[in-house]
Amino acid sequence: MRITVDLAGRSYDVVLGDGARRQLAALISQRAPRARAAAIVTSPSLARQPWFDLETGLVQHVLEVPEGESAKTLTVLDSLCERLSELGLSRSDVVVGVGGGATTDLAGFAAAVYLRGVALVQVPTSLVGQVDAAIGGKTAVNLRSGKNLVGSFHQPLGVLCDFETLETLSERERLGGLGEVAKCWLLEGRRAGQLTNESTGDLVEMSVRLKARVVSGDEFEGGERALLNYGHTLAHALEILSLKRGTDDLRHGEAVAIGLAFAVRLAHALGRVGADDIVNHDEVLKALGLSGWLPEEFEVDELIRAMGHDKKANHDLTFVLNGADGFEVVRAVDPSVVADALASFRGEQ
Ligand SMILES: NC(=O)c1ccc[n+]([C@@H]2O[C@H](COP(=O)([O-])OP(=O)(O)OC[C@H]3O[C@@H](n4cnc5c(N)ncnc54)[C@H](O)[C@@H]3O)[C@@H](O)[C@H]2O)c1
Numbered sequence: 001m002r003i004t005v006d007l008a009g010r011s012y013d014v015v016l017g018d019g020a021r022r023q024l025a026a027l028i029s030q031r032a033p034r035a036r037a038a039a040i041v042t043s044p045s046l047a048r049q050p051w052f053d054l055e056t057g058l059v060q061h062v063l064e065v066p067e068g069e070s071a072k073t074l075t076v077l078d079s080l081c082e083r084l085s086e087l088g089l090s091r092s093d094v095v096v097g098v099g100g101g102a103t104t105d106l107a108g109f110a111a112a113v114y115l116r117g118v119a120l121v122q123v124p125t126s127l128v129g130q131v132d133a134a135i136g137g138k139t140a141v142n143l144r145s146g147k148n149l150v151g152s153f154h155q156p157l158g159v160l161c162d163f164e165t166l167e168t169l170s171e172r173e174r175l176g177g178l179g180e181v182a183k184c185w186l187l188e189g190r191r192a193g194q195l196t197n198e199s200t201g202d203l204v205e206m207s208v209r210l211k212a213r214v215v216s217g218d219e220f221e222g223g224e225r226a227l228l229n230y231g232h233t234l235a236h237a238l239e240i241l242s243l244k245r246g247t248d249d250l251r252h253g254e255a256v257a258i259g260l261a262f263a264v265r266l267a268h269a270l271g272r273v274g275a276d277d278i279v280n281h282d283e284v285l286k287a288l289g290l291s292g293w294l295p296e297e298f299e300v301d302e303l304i305r306a307m308g309h310d311k312k313a314n315h316d317l318t319f320v321l322n323g324a325d326g327f328e329v330v331r332a333v334d335p336s337v338v339a340d341a342l343a344s345f346r347g348e349q
Pocket residue numbers: 043045046049067068069072099100101102103104105125126127128129132133134135136137138139140147148165166167168169170173176252253
């Protein structure tokens with residue numbers, strides 16, 4: 001199955017299915033015919049997985065970076081670029097990101113800035129990576145003050161979403177990934193009752209179709225692409241606060257699930273949607289095995305402050321909210337309404 005991200009001269013396909021990783025060499029020879037070497041960027045635990053049998057058809061180097069989110073720093077980017085340079089990777093060669101969203105974000109950013117940009121192929125292996133992170137060209141690393149604050153748009157030549165790689169995901173990571181799937185399901189206006197016998201592959205396909213369509217129409221997030229941040233205002237605040245506390249035990253998709261449950265309650269508090277929309281959100285989350293509960297350790301005040309610092313907030317409290325005209329970005333939401341909605345959301349639990 002192929003889904004095209006349509007960006008004129010920079011269009012590319014997302015290939016989905018069992019064994020999609022085996023198309024890597026063919027993809028590179030088609031899209032980067034002058035490449036002689038490939039740098040596969042991955043983490044040590046992923047390089048030991050049974051599916052890590054990638055063939056680029058070129059001289060290939062496997063460069064291991066720290067596991068998960070700890071790879072997304074300027075320090076790791078620095079040493080990765082040094083290694084690319086030591087290996088003599090040239091402007092016509094290719095970087096291949098293999099891993100979850102953190103690894104593909106780092107690999108993508110290295111490909112964007114090394115030699116002012118080299119070719120990139122993404123092989124996302126987590127659910128978050130396949131339905132979201134590896135598609136659309138956003139790449140970034142974190143600063144101590146926040147996530148994804150240094151980055152770039154750099155579209156890949158192709159994305160290979162191999163469902164076989166998902167088989168080694170832990171239950172927690174799989175569930176976490178379903179948070180982004182729930183977001184896509186809700187953005188598509190679907191009801192909980194329509195979630196019947198979908199396989200993971202069906203859910204990935206639905207999410208990739210949405211992302212590809214939105215990115216094709218709005219590559220640089222001037223409009224509709226911002227709607228993909230549904231649930232993310234609170235999610236990012238929760239992630240930043242847990243990172244700062246050094247606990248970092250909240251998965252991105254878990255935070256998104258909480259953010260979705262809150263966004264619909266806020267929309268209801270603002271008179272934008274009926275109570276039935278809250279019920280539908282809760283049922284979609286439940287059907288996917290997600291809880292969407294706000295962890296007790298976060299205070300309302302600190303959440304409001306963190307949401308105001310979100311890089312997309314433009315100094316106001318900004319949310320993607322549903323309403324009579326569908327989903328839209330709503331700026332400058334009254335902090336007292338947000339605080340009340342957060343307090344009553346917590347009170348429900
Ligand atoms: N660029 C974008 O548009 C975009 C969109 C959404 C999220 N993101 C970023 O993605 C990251 C979250 O992605 P994530 O949830 O994949 O996190 P992650 O990359 O940290 O991966 C989570 C864990 O799963 C492991 N893992 C990955 N694939 C595996 C597999 N097949 N088998 C066993 N273990 C596997 C990883 O090693 C890691 O320990 C965040 O940094 C977020 O900012 C980026």
